[in-house]
Amino acid sequence: MLRTVARDSLARNSVLIMGSTAGAAGLGYLYWLLAARELAQPAIGTATALISVSTVVSMVSNLGLGHMFIQRLPGTGVREWSRIVSAGLLLGCGATVVASFAAAGVLPSLGGNFAFLRSFSGTAALVVTSVALTASTLLDNVFVAHRASHGMLLRTLALAVGKLATLAALTRAGYGGAGVVLLAWTLPSVAVTAYTLASSLPRLRPGARPAGAGLGAELRHVQGSLSGHHLINLAQAGPTALLPVLVTARLGPEANGHFYVAWMTASMLFMVSPAVASALYAERTNSAAAGLPRASAVVLAVTAPPALLLFFAGDRILALFSAGYAAEGELLLRILVLAALPDAITNLVVAHWRSLGELRRCLRLNLLMATTCLALTWLWLPGTGIEAAGIAWLTGQTAGAVAVGLRFLSTRRKAPAG
Template identity: 25%
Template sequence: MRTLAGDENTRVGSRLADVPEPDVPEAAVAATGGTATLTGGPSQAPRGRLAALRARLPKDLRDPLFLNGYALMFNTGITAVLGMGYWLLATHFYTAADFGRNQAVITAMRLFASLTALGLTGALARYIPMAGRRTGGLIGRSYLIAGATAVTAALGFLLTLPIWGPNYSSLAGFGPGLFFLASVAIWSVFTLQDVALAGLRKATWVPINSICFGLVKMGMLVALSASLPQQGIFVSWIVPTAIALIPVNYLIFYVLVPRHVKQTGSVTKPPRLREIGRFLAGDYPGSFSILAIVYFVPVYVASQIDDVTFGYFSMAHTLGSMIETLAMNMAVSLTVEGSFNRSQLAANCQRALRRAFMIIGPIAVATFVGAPLILAVFGPGYAEHGVPLLRLMALAVLPRVLIEIYLSALRALGEARRLALVQVGLAVLVLSGAIALLPVMGITAVGCALLSSELLVAALIFNRLRKILSAGGAPEAVISRQTAETA
């Protein structure tokens, strides 16, 4: 999962035409009995909504907000399909215990790789549109900082390995430990490169990368099942990732960045290091809190349960997280477009919220209803233990849409304190709930903690979100104050 940030009004290359006037200005959110209702005409059946989406698709694809948002959503869909195929092969070619242990190691690797990368994704999305001739340096320094921080934290994890439980015992020793550290560095760059593409308004390349990465990963998974039965899943995850870094970053640094500099270099004011540092100081606490929800919770669960049970948990959690990522993808594009032209923030929020619910709503419902069938594909144990967790995570996606759109609006308005407060509050609720309920409810505790916490936070931020979505939703007073502060 990627959290982006932005806090100041920027117009790039005099390209106002790149951010068209809103096609659905009447869309709004109304409060009825404390319940969020998306309005914009009479309620429609799901079939009617899908037909309306298809009718608007050609126009949407000419709009950078939706083109990037749809590309990232499509990437999530591709990742989900290939991911299900990958995990299906993993459950077939590897034992349940090996599956669980490898999942635990992958989760830990992603936790440490994201420690700084998650915060830097916000800086990339926020400042690439205005970085001009410094764009390449901004991306390169982000890679270096993220990789160095991640490796340092992972080294501390390896030095304290015994306290993390038997699921991580495979990392003991110099060779496995060194491979883990390299994997953490690789994944930190892999995390940032997709955001760099989105910041350059080229998120359409992300699905292509995911398709190639997924297919190679699946082939290597099967090939290693006989020679590396205990580590094959983790190795097949990392080696294709390392290979994918080469062509994608060649594209970024030698094709897209020079083109971006040529188009925007003469009309942008590159951000100063002090400005970026101030932004990171305000945004990172919130990003770190989201990191705790996405990655630390699974690592904590892995330290408390056996490898087989963690395999059941991780499968349901992975699928639920894929749906949740859809909510964040439109927020990614919203943040980027807010940086290019913040005067359209209210309209873009309306449109992003409307499209997000039209796409994510049916997926969440289908996942809730079909959870037993989905998990049964991987084996009877996965369906028996994972269905309640997957259903709860599918429901939690709906309030998460509201939260993510709200957070993106706060980033575009530069309200770092409010942004951090919401994110930290959500993380505290989820973590405390999961830790308290895990001994009582087992792995289902994570789903209960997510759903209850996100419903509460969505209710608390609803009135403020409604003001942002209104005609004066991006208050001129707020915009003027933030622009003056960063001038």
Template identity: 70%
Template sequence: MAKRVAGDSLARNSVLIMASTVGTSGLGYLFWMVAARSLAPSAVGAATALISVATVVSMLSNLGIGHMFIQRLPAAAAVVWSRIVSGGLLIGCAATALTATAAAIVLPRLAGNFAVLNGPALITTAVALTASTLLDYVFVAHRASHGMFWRNLALAAGKVVALPVVTGAGLHDAKAVLLAWTLPSIAVTVVTLAVSPRRLREGARLTGTGLVHEVRHVRAAMTGHHLINLAQAGPGALLPVLVTARLGASANAHFYVAWMTASVLFMVSPAVASAFYAERSHAGNVQLPRAAGLVLAVIGGPALILFAAGDQILGLFSSSYAAGGGLLLKILVVAAIPDAITNLAVAHWRSRREFRRCLHLNLVMATTCLVLTWWWLPGLGIAAAGIAWLAGQFAGALLVLVFGTKRNRTTKVSRRPRNLRRPPSRPKEAALR
């Protein structure tokens, strides 16, 4: 089995991307468990609120550069490769810093629950997230997901080690969580930038030159990939922000733990979708049913475990987390099925450059999820976010079915034999002779 996976590029890179996420999630789970047991829910909630806002800021500001990397890096010579990566990282991080500054000024004025935001902490966390995310895409572009795996594992382990050190130094508020969460990310990113480029592309060297030349390519990525990415990842990143705004930091702590637990399922289809897209960017002839089968094989067991024993798993944090997030977790487990359908559909259409269809699908799901979440949160509590997420994914899966049926009908019509056309009619005079 291991030899078969190692020899299959799609399976190998999908597994490595998933392993990276599983390792990060597992250690992240331990990180938040330690935080929940050593800090008050208000402190954990305030920290998760800032991290959630930083995630949204990073998502808004990466400008589709990651998918641009997947498209352009595989065939690029060393000099061009260096310019693409350097320019993409600089533009993405600069845009993130500007957006984070604006968020730190505007959000506390819009909602009192965001008074916990700290400007410098938000900027630092968001920039670290953008740099880390874009570097992951560099590894995916080269089908070298093992580098991504070890980098993210070191990052997550660093957070777990840093938290008791910070709390042992006397910090017991949200700052302790933020320092332990952000400092390892910065350290691992610096090491990655120093070591990895030359290993991925011989002769590569990151510089600040060629930035103006890359602006044109980033602008093109913004109008295609970035809009799709925003609509696709936006709801997941915004849900903790909406929970904080409507219900407060303590409720967000319960939501965030349940969401983080369910993410072990939500990471599978995006991992396979990224590997699937990278394979097609390398001119690979990978069929969609094969990718779908890989997703189903991986999520089946964990989904059953989370649905049956979710309360006990959340209880590892405390009984209040189990009581507050148990129902939400079950709803999110069910939502993993339509989520997988829509993620693979977007990757398939993206590889065919059907960007408008990808955008329309993601916009329908995002709008459904966010509007219903905002309406339902005050009355239903944090479970409203899960119900709205499920509704959005279900609407998306229905649209995939509609689009697929329409394409099949179009294909059948286009394949009808053309030799059945009526022969040209003869002039009347000739016909009467």
């Protein structure tokens, strides 16, 4: 088994990407477990609300540059490589700063649950956290582009360990409140990003160095990424990032704390198919043969065991936080587990279509799922509670999987016989 993974580039990079996400999720689980035990629920609710907003801001403002890296970096010379990466990081982080200030100015006027963004400290935390997320996302995609996902794994583990260690140190020193959670979340991100820029990237691409020249020449490529890959990414990742924000807006930060823990627990399932999809796309941009059946087999083998565990023992896992988290999130977690199968189908199909250049088809599918999920979540939350977000997510993913199935049947009927 290990020899097969080592020889198969798709399997190897899929496993490394999943390992990165799993390591971050596992250590992140300990992070939130420690926070839940050491800090009051209102502080957790406020911190998760701000991190949720930062995730949305970063997602909106990274301009689809990660997929542009995967598409353009393989095979480029050192000077062009340096220009592409430097311009991407500068433009992505700059756009994130602008979007952060815009969010801090708009969200408090839309609902009292975001009043914490009116303060200088709240705005500063939003800007720093959002920029750190954007830089981390883009740097991860640089490693994926070169099928060097071990670099992403080391970065992610260092980041997760740093967050946990910082939180433990601050709480042991007697500090409390939402600011502690955010400080422990953000400081390691800044440190690991700085180390990656100074040390890891030069090892990945010997001779590469930051390049300010040629920024204008990259704007054309960024515009193409913005109108293509970025719209697909927004429609695909939008519900993932927006659901906690909608829960906060409709039910408040405390309810979002319960939702966030269940959502984070289920994320160990939702990380698998995006990881394999990214590896599949990277394989094809590097002119390697990689098919959907092989990618599907990897997803099924990795997803099935944890899905069964979460479905039948999820309440006991949530109870590690407290009995309240288990009582509030048990049903939601089971609903999210059921959504893992249609989610995997749509993620792999989008990666397949993206590699074939069928970007409009990708966008239409993702828009169908996103619109269904977000609209139903907004309508159902007040009357149903946090379970509404899970039901809406399951409904949106199922609608996408059904659309893929209908497309497949239509293509088979049109195919010439023989």
